Amino acid sequence: MLNLLTDVAGITVGHATDLTLGTGATAILFDAPATVAVATLGGAPGSRDTAMLEPEMTRQQIDGVMLSGGSVYGLDAPGGAQAALREAGRGFRLRGALVPLISGAIVFDLLNGAPKDWGTFSPYRDLGYTATKAARPGAFALGTVGAGTGATTATVKGGVGSASARTSTGHVVAALAVVNAVGAPTIGDGPHFWAAPYEVGDEYGARGWPARIAPADVAPRMKGLPPPATATTIGIVATDAVLTKGQCKRLAIMANDGLARAILPAHAPGDGDTVFAAATGARPLAQEEDLALLGHAATLVFARACARGCYAATTPPWSGGQRSWRDRFA
Template sequence: MSSPTSFEASEFAGAITDVAGLKVGHFTHPDAPTGCTVVLTPDGAVAGVDVRGAAPGTRETDLLAPGNFVQQVHAVLLAGGSAWGLAAAEGVMAWLEERDVGLDVRYGRLPIVPGAVLFDLPASGGRIRPNAAAGRAACDAASTAPPAEGNVGAGAGALLGKLFGAQHAMKGGIGTASVTVGGVTVGALIACNALGDVIDPDSGEVIAGARTEDGRRLRDTRRALLAGGLPRPLLAGTNTTIGVVATDAVLTKVQANRLATVAHDGLARAINPVHTMSDGDTLFALATGRVPLGDAAPGMTVLSTMAAEVVARATVRAVRAARSIEGAAGLKFPGRADWSPAP
């Protein structure tokens, strides 16, 4: 009996909301393929970040450095809309402040909301993008239920495989996964808008990415480049995979930053090429501290392995759940959920 793919196996199911202390909400714009996603940590969470892409769009990442003052965050924003989409964080902050959630700064409670954006303008057209109202709506929708995957939230307008031109790209999306070992859970939420192809790490199969000239087959970007294929000129920052990896373990800021670093190994397993000059790949790490790391609990080596694994799985799920859309300028972007390459 053949082994199932990483998307089909029940042991690979799960969601970032399996991590105690988190809620996730999406806002998907009704008039254009764009949106935002919020991961709420109302009781606070120790956080870290690692930015690997060369063209990031982020906010409040410096404060996550281990030597800096702030110790906990109260939400993480993932959004489309390129840098304009960072405005959605204002709505998240206002929503949290109204509920008295934030860092006590004597004159009020200041919600700490790091965030990152991806460039979804080829799909959305750029005139409609997430704003403060979108951030509020994502918070209103947040729950502990498994979040929807595919063409929702920050993944609504995500694309992938644009190295040979947007006309050959496919639909990206947002996905989630979790794994539990020794009573400790690690989960991931990934919005995949990659320049490269997405690959199932278990089978090595390219499951979505740049298509051939006739649009009926997958080109296999890695092999095409190594065979001398020439990529199209690209604007920096027009791609990017962003996400959150979270655990219920007790971690320090140093450990949380390390977890964000090794979580990128999961992107490297599932995306090729990755961390390019045109990507702003950014991963946040959250530790809600519900499970102490005692002698019998997994240590950082196991947690790191779990983090890379769930990031890879969530990336694959994001793409397998993506459905076809028509983007700006009439371009059609097939999604793997309703498209199969010709034999």
């Protein structure tokens, strides 16, 4: 396994990156329509076509998920993905009409120091199209790329991270996170990640815990204060299990627990924390109780993906860009 979201067979990932504007988009596509749900725990979310993912809604499966920078402007990115999928003949057919289904969520990266003078229309439809056309199986870039290009946190540069695991039942569970948090992924002023207990090998530096955690280390560290803090961590957890939308919803909720184990504070009023959960349906669950095992794995892989995104990030080229973990501590 590659320790990436694409370890779940049938999932491809593509990025589009604009280092001039300091933003980008990341497309997650399913080879065949997948069952998807979403759990939003942040107080300031931005999303597109997520209502249809609720368990009581009619449509059971969708073609992909788009994650984008740009705040509300980034909600144009799923439209670019739909254009690319329509070109490829993807989508469900309704009396001759072809309808690709893409849900999306955005991060607020408008104040990261890079210029946002893109003219009358934002670039996000084109970024979504480019990311979708770039989607491939196998390895993909992490860090300052795609939707994580302009991501920041309270302490170090944010970015795109990913991680995967195999459960005792043989199911693969994997996550992709775009870390752009109000809170901090690191402890105090040091290099240690809050997600350190869940690290596998040295995937984010193997620094472990500090010798002790002082009261100052757990004091609030929030980006953008004293004005209202605005940010968001978004992402997706996926599995090869056969799940209903209701079960996917539970998986998304438990993956949000991983976000809260990796970032302090999480789910703040200015965060838009949103996590999708997708099931490709390749391997049935032997028993309903196995959903708890998937949820446990989802918690851990999402926490690891958050830390890994910050560990992989590089300091951006624009003036005033936030310094990366590597520049501060490596």
